[in-house]
Amino acid sequence: MKIVATNRKATHDYFIEHKYEAGIQLLGTEIKSIRQSKANINDAFIQIKNGELFVINMHISHYEYGNQFNHDESRTRKLLMHKKEILKLEAKIKEDGYALIPLKLYIEKGLAKLEIAIAKGKKTYDKREALKEKDQQMRIKKVLKETNR
Structure with a gap:
């Protein structure tokens, strides 16, 4: 499995509840660009329209040999x-505060896959708490590292 792109901002902005794996319907030049790691999912989001999932704002750069x-x-x-999974996701999304976000874009057995998650948005005080906790963990690691010398 080769990880092409990750959405690191997602864990900072959302509480991740459930993760799912989805395939992506791509054109020939898109999969070639993904194999060259020229994709970005930071601003992407997922919508459900007519019982189908669509990823919006996922950026895949032009393939340099793709011409017209x-x-x-x-x-x-x-x-x-x-279809069953999409219906589950749709029911969960209708609850207040839940969203579908992409977490990882990767290639597995020659196929491009997108790891998506049902997530609930964090408030600003939750984000501050997470940053404080992360900072404390880093300080503890640093102190332990110095004492082990």
């Missing part, structure tokens, strides 16, 4: 999941 057959860099792409 190149793709739009940030077009809307369809995600591939079973």
Whole structure:
């Protein structure tokens, strides 16, 4: 498994509840760019329209040898999941404060996959608490490292 892109901002902005794996419907030049690690999912989000999942704002750079057959860099792409899973996601999203966000874009057995998550947005005080906790853990590690010398 080769990880192409991660959304590191997602764990800072959201509480992750459940993770799912979805395939992506891509064009030929898009998969070639993904294999060269030229993709970005930081600003991407997922919507459900007519019982189908779509990832919006996922940026895949142009393939340098693609000439006239190149793709739009940030077009809307369809995600591939079973209907039952999509219905579960849709029911959960209708609850207040939940969103579908992409976490990781990776290649597994030659196929591009997107790890998506049902997440609930954090408040600003939650974000501050998480940063304080992370800072404390780093200080503890630093002190332990110095005492072990």
